[in-house]
Amino acid sequence: MKRFSNLKTLLSLSFALVILGGCGYKPSAKFARDIVGEKVSTNVIISLEDPQNTVLIKDAVDKAVIEVFQASLVDRTVSDSHLVIKLISPAYSPIVYDENGFVTGYRMSVTLNIIRHAKDESKSYNTKGYYDFSVAPNAIVTDQERFEAIEFAAQRAINAFVAQVSAQGARAKNRE
Secondary structure, eight states, rough: HHHHHHHHHHHHHHHHHHHHHHTTOOOOOHHHHHHHSSSEEEEOOOSSTTTTTHHHHHHHHHHHHHHOOOOEEOOOOSSSSEEEEEEEEEEEEEEOOTSSSSEEEEEEEEEEEEEESSOEEOOOEEEEEEEEEEOOOOOOOHHHHEEEEHHHHHHHHHHHHHHHHHHHHHHHHOOO
């Protein structure tokens, strides 16, 4: 019985691979890598109003370059693309209140301006990311909670940037 189960699993996997391979499926990271290239450099402009979060955003961008684009982080002089990231005013606003009118939930919104410089072009992207978080009623948002919220919202903004670049790569591939 176990042999039949293994054969069934193998056939199902083979069928899935044939279907995905036959339809021309490519992961979105492939389209994004076609746009940004194999070697990427990054630069995050330090925000005067929020310098602590610049480091968090730099780390999140570098992580996305490695994990999502599957590209190498290199010096700007040898890069295929150079990304300049600027944090545009992070802001949080109340979104949930308890029965006494105290704020118990906030939404952090982060806007990033990312300029991608390549050998033949420069393109600007504006992306937004949001992160909702809870606090105790009548509590003050701590710096730690704020930093974490900005980090998570920035990661979502970077994911939105990846989606934009992937869509750009898919459109370019369809024109070929």
